[in-house]
Amino acid sequence: MGKFCKCNGRLLCMCLLPFMMTGHLLVYILVTIFVTISYAPPKIPVHFIAPGSSSNSAKMASHPLNAFWNLRLIDSALWNSLQHGCDRLYNPILRGNASMAVQQTKIKLDPSSVGCVSNCIPEIGSHTVANELKAMSDQMRAFVSSMRCREYPYIINQPGLCYNNETLDTPLLLMAIKSQMGNFENRQAIRDTWGRSGHVSGEYNIRGGLVRTVFLLGKQDSNPKSNFHDLLQKESEKYGDILQWDFKDTFFNLTLKDVLFWRWFKQYCPKAIFVFKGDDDVFVRTDALVDFLNKQWEEHNLWQAYTNETDKGLDLFIGEVIYNAKPNRDPSTKYFIPGSFYQGVYPAYAGGGGVVYSGSLALRLKEISDKVSLFPIDDVYLGMCLSKLGVVPSHHPGFLTFDLPITQRGNPCAYKSVLLVHRRSPREMVALWNHLRNLRMRCFR
Template identity: 65%
Template structure:
């Protein structure tokens, strides 16, 4: 018989409609909290869990600080806004009831989207689908989306430089090819090719042969990816025809494949961290865009 989490996934995989318990409908309109600045150049969508208060606060104080961010090397910058994506934590489980704390946090920061489904590892894919739906409704004019976990460290200024460069190249391409309506289909991360499903029943990533055969399509692994908002809206459309898959990174790879696209690899996305001796050296991070995994304390230290 299948492990518990797989059984639970199969039972609910046909369901994609979950209501929002906490919503920020005016997040990108510029009138509430946006300081009148309108849609962001970069919308940070961070997958978090109810209990991870410290992670969220560390991100708000460091790399996910909302506001105008200047590029690291160029003077070009843009508006960055950060949102946290949460499911429901059942207080019946092994968790203290932190619902009131979450409501207070949201009153203060107004940056949490919470949906009415149980927040489990195999439900992370739902956050992508539901976030794309939210993006289409409430923030379609953001230029780029960074989607990541709440235990990564991002060099936001360096990421802005990279995105400006890609945006400029895209605009040149439009001029030279006379395609004024060409959309930028950017999807970048630490790309993994020819990965095989994990067939060990005792592991977190176990996928039985009966559920998926063969190698996975190219996908960007762990920690975080950045994609253009135009592509996010195409992914939303195509995802409605792609069967849900329990591993979120792989599912994004499946959706890209269905669109006839492939994720681009960038060596600055360090899913598996820097070599141990370099981790405490600020200069070792010069070519890094993202590094996985950092505690809230480490985020604050690195940011300084």
């Protein structure tokens, strides 16, 4: 009898074993799913708080810190809510749930924005953020009320800038410089020095390239006694390098200059190999930059020939890169971003004084910008677009958007390894240009 029970016990164990193993597996799967859902990425230490000097990019990992599509709604800040809707709307997996994403991000904005059709958010809903808007500054409220607008007509256009005898040119470098209506002296100093349009020789006269220069402007409320509009028209007729759109030229609207320039670039100058985007108070050693870009283009062509990938563009983006910057919460600064508008750490971006990127990347930026909600700080917005593309900006020590040490600024030879320095007045640009040309043989051996 005991022996029979013992045998039945073994048989029972053998019968129950598959069920026990299945049960353990089911528990493991449930625990794994729960851990995945509740997982929060570790907090990233802040290496730099903008604005200020950049961190050492060599110590940072060369890959995006965040996922391409952000599927979770982080906090309730306005920009985060709008971008969350964009991310869900353009996620190919979740595209079927687009209506749900829109409902989650319905924002009631200023009625004046109703006529502006957004590329991201297809409709305005009933969720009110009136209290948050009241607490914002006048500058931020003005931006929010028009941040869905991306279509502005030209006041002055230059459709033939990159054409020669009705044939599309291939400039090595297109210089797109953000300026304002009244900055006549800045533009003229740039034309006379580092932004001269035409063939530019390299630093050692070995090789050069075709450079085209264009200035990006909005419109400003000028003094009735001033004749800025007439002067700008005459300037455009004389030099043919003014691009002006019909939007108010404010600090928070600098982002529009990037978005509208990319559209202009695609239509009128898509063959430019590289683009410089900068302010009209920087100084660029154009001959050294031309040498650098020729080398990058030659290496890219050699790589294409070796890999036989002739259809793949060059994703080059260089500048003074800032990592893990937090929004500035000081209301007294022009960089102030309230928590009700944006929450989180900025993606890696380059200081807005000046950056260089490839023409093929400019075309990709134009496309991806339609899927990124406008942000009031232009260099941060550019970093957001790069993050969506999975492109990491490369730090270059020659881009000094926060200037040289004060003890070195008067020494021309201190500029030996500099490609760009910020800031310089028109008079300082001309003086520095002459000093560097006269001292070339002594300083740049």
